[in-house]
């Protein structure tokens with residue numbers, strides 16, 4: 001499996017805090033990889049640097065062997081990176097379908113008008129929101145806004161999809177359909193890097209896990225091995241297994 | 243949908259034709275009044291074009307208006323009239339691009355302060371240049387343009403600005419601007435080139451403002467920096483656009499027309515208290531109608547309609 005995403009020696013400093021410290025890993029084409037770690041370990045910051053929301057303080061990120069670190073988010077999106085945010089970022093005064101259309105209009109496909117609306121409806125259907133297409137985004141529940149955000153990310157036609165705790169807050173039924181949805185995205189060829197705390201989902205979806213603690217990578221292995229690593233159990237799983 | 247569009251375009255053209263014919267039916271006083279009003283209509287539309295969707299509150303209006311007026315004063319003897327307008331527009335464009343590149347990364351109140359400072363800076367530079375280099379402060383403008391000619395040009399410019407706003411609102415650019423106004427992080431992640439779009443809109447809006455200044459200047463005959471760069475122009479434009487609602491197509495016009503008439507009346511009847519009343523109007527608008535009159539009326543109406551509809555539903 002060739003690597004789609006290559007992260008090497010990545011660091012990010014906030015004032016005196018080294019939130020991400022010399023992290024390296026790679027994500028194979030078509031893989032679903034988990035990025036795990038206790039609260040504040042730097043997972044979101046890693047995603048922020050990959051998507052171009054934050055500039056790295058050091059290190060390199062490349063996609064298909066091409067360096068993308070240092071570019072802005074809008075340029076990186078054109079390379080095929082899309083994401084959802086840990087705290088949903090809806091465009092509240094736009095309708096649900098408009099939210100999705102934005103990614104079509106300015107993404108790699110440059111769709112507009114009726115064609116864009118049709119495609120947007122397709123993505124809304126995929127996440128189960130088609131019936132709310134013409135509601136204002138601010139009128140959706142938080143979970144539905146997360147669905148909408150995923151539809152928007154998919155509309156950008158990503159090769160690499162970054163999910164930041166997208167499954168958090170779902171009830172058991174919703175969780176099962178959420179897992180099914182992510183799995184179907186994976187089988188459609190999208191490479192996924194997901195930050196997640198829901199162990200059930202990680203075991204069901206991720207072939208490989210990268211585990212961080214206090215900004216440092218402490219494990220990077222096939223999921224079962226990574227989760228049974230003693231260092232990981234002490235730093236991250238301990239609290240849950242005890 | 244299309245028949246509605248046809249109605250709107252017909253309505254727009256009818257109004258433009260009626261206004262074009264106006265000088266044949268009214269006296270010079272009305273023309274003078276209409277020149278002032280159309281100037282502010284064009285300024286308010288141009289202001290809202292950039293500041294409405296991006297929510298960047300600009301006080302640089304008079305910087306560009308003044309540049310237009312001064313360009314007219316400087317070149318009125320050396321250039322034929324159409325070329326004069328072109329040169330004025332180009333100077334406005336150049337200044338807007340330089341200023342835009344330098345400032346559009348500033349956020350919120352810093353941008354407001356910078357744009358206010360910019361207008362003062364341009365005024366001081368022009369004053370310094372005139373006093374120290376050319377040795378004059380004021381300049382005379384002798385151009386064979388009639389008041390009717392100025393009126394028609396401002397009408398054309400206002401119609402152009404309105405049509406551009408309308409087109410933007412229906413285009414991908416309009417959607418990009420809305421998204422930028424809502425959340426720049428999302429805009430960037432969806433592939434929108436934020437800096438470039440803001441700069442383009444800022445420049446477009448600035449060129450229109452510059453042309454308003456260049457077209458109106460011959461009305462003064464005599465121009466000096468304190469006249470051309472009067473900061474009240476920036477404040478009035480801003481109040482007008484906010485009153486009508488800077489995020490609506492009709493907003494700037496709905497704000498500019500009544501406020502212009504109000505201020506004309508105030509300055510004629512209360513010349514000494516004009517600034518105080520201006521300030522009070524400004525404060526009232528910001529506190530009572532932060533989203534503009536149109537929004538207020540619309541919300542009030544839908545409120546009433548839903549209130550009226552609810553009992554009916556219950557009866558069913």
Ligand SMILES: Nc1ncnc2c1ncn2[C@@H]1O[C@H](COP(=O)(O)OP(=O)(O)OP(=O)(O)O)[C@@H](O)[C@H]1O
Nearest residue numbers: 014017019037038039040041042043044045046086
């Ligand atoms: N923009 C920022 N400015 C300053 N500090 C930040 C910023 N973003 C993150 N941090 C800090 O960096 C550290 C890592 O944060 P990050 O959000 O990446 O953690 P996380 O692993 O995603 O945590 P969680 O599981 O709670 O989402 C934290 O200490 C956080 O306070």
Ligand SMILES: [Mg+2]
Nearest residue numbers: 043044045086
């Ligand atoms: Mg996080």
